[in-house]
Amino acid sequence: MTDYLSSGQLPDEYQQLAKTVRDFAQTVVAPVAAEHDANHTFPYKVIDGMADMGLFGLPFPEQYGGMGGDYFALCLALEELGKVDQSVAITLEAGVSLGAMPVYRFGNEAQKEEWLPQLTSGKSLAAFGLTEPGAGSDAGGTKTTAKLDGTDWIVNGNKQFITNSGTDITRLVTVTAVTGVKENGTKEISTILVPTSTPGFTAEPAYNKVGWNASDTHPLTFQDVRVPQENLLGERGRGYANFLRILDEGRIAIAALSVGAAQGCVDESVKYAKEREAFGRPIGANQAIAFKIARMEVRAHVARTAYYDAAALMLAGKPFKKQASIAKLVASEAAMDNARDATQIFGGYGFMNEYPVARHYRDSKILEIGEGTTEVQLMLIAREAGL
Incomplete structure (x- = not known):
């Protein structure tokens, strides 16, 4: 993965993981997302399916019940889930990077043996x-x-x-x-x-x-x-410092989720622009719509590149704090901007909650707040730049 930015191609194992989660997201998560959103209900059956796939154990060693993967694998899963349902994606993100990861990073062996098998299985959070x-x-x-x-x-x-x-x-x-x-x-x-x-x-x-x-x-x-x-x-006495490390890693995961949301808005807008007709032709034939979607695609691509870069540095054991903040900042703003543009493209339908772009419009704002606000990211980036 570390040479992806130069090769432009993910290794086969990452591609297969992304495809598997993408299929699950489309066939299992998407059909029930609107219902759970409307009823404010936790999607236990969906979470059970994710647990059975091993998603909660992705970045943890097999000795603790994990899948033996890495943090980038988790990010790919979050991106695919984020395309269709941010609530499900944040359940995975928080369960792994905020819930289980502190135990793995800072726990003693007895704590790891007691808690990690429960948490990596996804049967406990x-x-x-x-x-x-x-x-x-x-x-x-x-x-x-x-x-x-x-x-x-x-x-x-x-x-x-x-x-x-x-x-x-x-x-x-x-x-x-x-x-x-x-x-x-x-x-x-x-x-x-x-x-x-x-x-x-x-x-x-x-x-x-x-x-x-x-x-x-x-x-x-x-x-x-x-x-x-x-x-x-x-x-x-190291609790605050340790949690800051967890937040640095978590910002890469939130960036991946945000990229999923941004790309989900692109995908829905492209489909709608081809199907919806006005004045005798698809609305995507109008440059005003086509150019808006093009800018949405650019935002998603740039944000994805940013979180790939931050993840590569992290996995290589190199400093990544600044790159994590950049990725989180760029990706969260891309998600919010794309959700706003997608809602505009859908017009009145975009204001109806049963449409995915409406959920993204409501969901994406918190991405600019949680795990460090936009202002905190700017502060961290400026500090890393020497200011």
């Missing part, structure tokens, strides 16, 4: 408990606390906008919490593993969202949640 009512982009503003009481951590606080946190198969939340004060007076932030069955843990009622209506999202409450001291994930 984990959530990423970072954002709080007063700590979003300013994650250092974390107020949730974890205090040692004998051999246990006592966790108290609140999290919000947490994906995959309240489903029937959610089993774990990794939580950032203040565990002390450093010598310089700043907060010591660590990460604690909290099984969702622990007394005092509550997934509050789900949000009524603009989009991603088939994705599970809840605020969380931790009231005297007691977990063993060995549920510390990674080194004490």
